[in-house]
Amino acid sequence: MVRMVVVVWVVACSHNEQKPVAPAPASAAPEVSSEAAQAAADPAPCDEVAAHVIRISRTTGDTKPLVEMMRRRCADDLWSVEARKCYLTASSWDEGVACESKLSAAQVKSLDEDIKAHGSTMAHPPKS
Secondary structure: HHHHHHHHHHHHHHOOOOOOOOOOOOOOOEEEEEEEEHOOOOOOOHHHHHHHHHHHHHHOOOOOOHHHHHHHHHOOOOHHHHHHHHHHHOOOOHHHHHHHHOOOOOHHHHHHHHHHHHHOOOOOOOOO
């Protein structure tokens, strides 16, 4: 009887574990470029946009605070690529003013408030 209990216990406690299956061979790995992947370059970075806007405004004197204010508004308010490209390619102040139409009402308001805080006024595009 003791032998029978031992046999039952051994059978009950034994594990019928399967051997791990070896992973299937990997299919051909994609070619790895020796160059690291890079995000596409920004076609109109805010620092360039800001410097250009102040340049076409023909503002004189120390323009660094105005350039920084424009760069901050552009970056913090997330101006669209379309708006940034418009400002960057404007060849005159009037063309630059027309780019305001590509900003949201909230973006225009923030920009206007910052410009007023610098003691200036913002030219708005003519209403069509």
